[in-house]
Amino acid sequence: LWEASKMGLRSVEHLTGVEFASSSREEELRASYVARIEAIDAISLEEDRVAIWNQSEWEPFESLDLQKQARLFEYLAEHETWVVPTLIVQRMISFSDDPEIAENPLNRYLDPWSRDPTGVTDEFDPERRLRPLHRHRLAIVDDLHRAGVGILAGSDTPGGFTLHQELQLFVDAGLTPLDALRTATVNPARFLGLEDERGSIAPGKFADLVLLRKNPLENISHTMDIETVVLRGSVLDRVTLNRMLEQVQYDAD
Numbered sequence: 175l176w177e178a179s180k181m182g183l184r185s186v187e188h189l190t191g192v193e194f195a196s197s198s199r200e201e202e203l204r205a206s207y208v209a210r211i212e213a214i215d216a217i218s219l220e221e222d223r224v225a226i227w228n229q230s231e232w233e234p235f236e237s238l239d240l241q242k243q244a245r246l247f248e249y250l251a252e253h254e255t256w257v258v259p260t261l262i263v264q265r266m267i268s269f270s271d272d273p274e275i276a277e278n279p280l281n282r283y284l285d286p287w288s289r290d291p292t293g294v295t296d297e298f299d300p301e302r303r304l305r306p307l308h309r310h311r312l313a314i315v316d317d318l319h320r321a322g323v324g325i326l327a328g329s330d331t332p333g334g335f336t337l338h339q340e341l342q343l344f345v346d347a348g349l350t351p352l353d354a355l356r357t358a359t360v361n362p363a364r365f366l367g368l369e370d371e372r373g374s375i376a377p378g379k380f381a382d383l384v385l386l387r388k389n390p391l392e393n394i395s396h397t398m399d400i401e402t403v404v405l406r407g408s409v410l411d412r413v414t415l416n417r418m419l420e421q422v423q424y425d426a427d
Contacts, residue, residue: 258327266331282423352391359373
C-alpha cells in the first residue's frame, strides 16, 4: 500500500491492505502470500484465491504495529490517497447472524439470495476470523479522518439502504453527522473533480438531491426519513417513491 500510494493510487476500497501495510511482518507475509499464489493449481484457483485473501486479511492484524499504522495514515494523506471503508459489507459478511443484519425489514427489497448473506459468509469468512478485523476498521475511520485522509461513502452491496447504514457506522466510528454526510456528497464531488457541478446545492449545479423530514445533523438515521427526491430535475414525491418501493419488492419476490 505504501508503494501503491506513492505511485498515485487514488483510492483504497474496503480498507484492504491497511493492516498488511501496518504489520511488523509485512515483508515476510508478502513473500509467503506471493509464493502461495504462484503455486496455485489452475483447477482449484478460485478456492485457493479466497483462502489466501482471507488469511491475508486476518494474519497481518495479529502483528499490527500501531506506530507504523499512524505513519501509514499520514503517508496516505500526504499522497492524497482516499479511502472507501465499506464497513457495512464487512459487517454483513462477518456478522450475518446479527439480528440487525439478518432480520432487517428492509431486506424485503433484496433478491432472495441477497437477503441471507450466510452463504457469502461461509465462503469468505468460514471460521469468522474477520470479526476482530471489522471492529478494528470501525475504530480507525476517525483516526484516518483526523490524519487528513479523505473518506468516501460506499457499500458494495445491493439495496440503497445499505449506504445509509454505512453513514451510521461512520458516526458510530466517531465522525460527526456532518462529516459523515460529506463522505456521500461534497467528498465524492471533490474526488471526481466535479465540485462545480455536484456535491452541494447551489444555482447552476445538477438538480440531484434528497429532501428529508428530519435534520440528519441531529441524528444521522434521519437520512432514512425521506420526503422527496429530485433526480435530474424531476421531482419524486413520497407517493411516487412508495410506488417505486412496492415495485422493487414485487420484483425481488
